[in-house]
Amino acid sequence: MIPAMRISMLTMRPAAACVALFVTSAISFADDSWVVYKGGPGLGEGKQVVLISGDDEYRSEETMPQLGKILSTRLGFTCTVLFPIDPADGTIKPPFQTNIPGLEALDTADLMVLGLRFRNLPDEQMAHFDKYIQSGKPIVALRTSTHSFNLPEGSTYEKYTWTSKVPGWEGGFGKQVLGETWVAHHGDHGKQATRGIFAPGAEHSPILKGIKNGEIFGPTDVYTVTLPLPGDSKPVLMGEVVAGMNPKDPAATGPKNDPMMPVAWTKTYKGDSGKASRIFTTTMGASQDLENEAFRRMIVNACLWGMGMENQIPEKTDVELVGEYHPTPFRFGGHANGVKPSDLK
Numbered sequence: 001m002i003p004a005m006r007i008s009m010l011t012m013r014p015a016a017a018c019v020a021l022f023v024t025s026a027i028s029f030a031d032d033s034w035v036v037y038k039g040g041p042g043l044g045e046g047k048q049v050v051l052i053s054g055d056d057e058y059r060s061e062e063t064m065p066q067l068g069k070i071l072s073t074r075l076g077f078t079c080t081v082l083f084p085i086d087p088a089d090g091t092i093k094p095p096f097q098t099n100i101p102g103l104e105a106l107d108t109a110d111l112m113v114l115g116l117r118f119r120n121l122p123d124e125q126m127a128h129f130d131k132y133i134q135s136g137k138p139i140v141a142l143r144t145s146t147h148s149f150n151l152p153e154g155s156t157y158e159k160y161t162w163t164s165k166v167p168g169w170e171g172g173f174g175k176q177v178l179g180e181t182w183v184a185h186h187g188d189h190g191k192q193a194t195r196g197i198f199a200p201g202a203e204h205s206p207i208l209k210g211i212k213n214g215e216i217f218g219p220t221d222v223y224t225v226t227l228p229l230p231g232d233s234k235p236v237l238m239g240e241v242v243a244g245m246n247p248k249d250p251a252a253t254g255p256k257n258d259p260m261m262p263v264a265w266t267k268t269y270k271g272d273s274g275k276a277s278r279i280f281t282t283t284m285g286a287s288q289d290l291e292n293e294a295f296r297r298m299i300v301n302a303c304l305w306g307m308g309m310e311n312q313i314p315e316k317t318d319v320e321l322v323g324e325y326h327p328t329p330f331r332f333g334g335h336a337n338g339v340k341p342s343d344l345k
Contacts, residue, residue, distance in 0.1 A: 042076025136275025
């Protein structure tokens, strides 16, 4: 088994680091700026997943490596994990919004998994993202990915910005591709958690296979979405606003749960290729949410569904955490300083 390290554990002593280096034969490093977890036998053998982190608050730089390890170790996918990198010192720096090296990996990817927020990437990096979006390949998007980009007016890829007013691209990448852009917090941020309730008619969705109604829980709050969701969007999971931060807390009373907001949905997007991409979006997805087994199962099932593998989803997909995982509580400025992708050995 490949040992996992959460990012906040990476200040280990040199002797411990040497032990970690000894047991990483299944991990390769294509470049110091990203990490590749090699796949093997399993449902994902021969398929490439690119997971892209880059948000300031919800610790996607912790979520994506653990999710990549699960997809690689448990299912056999080869996973490339990309990070926001400060070019001055090569460290992972979520507030550094203008650099995610390695996006060329999207050119050969079978699936893109996003954990982005307000990125302003240079054209040469956005070009790989744009090419993927228009290719008709699937996307799984978490939490703040509804507002992935904050690009200046007049820029080449302005249409993708979260406040876009470009005709046909109102609301940008979030609204037009994923189904929603940033609107507001619906639950009380940091005080009211989210319990996942199956959307009406979604009880038999392959994405919810092996999950019980009400079993999905996360300390992040429900986001507001504009109803109805656009196009062929289909809610999979509704977000019950919880009157507290613990799984046993009751539902909040009043209008916050009447009606409930969708917190996960599917849709399609047809790009320049003419092929319809399968899209799964959830407004849950902080690193702490990944501690919930049912949430992990939903995300992994969504990855399989996105790649057209829904008939291969097991009765209960193996989503056991790989090694230790103790995520950092979500907050701005809460990332571990001085961490490089090569430290993730």
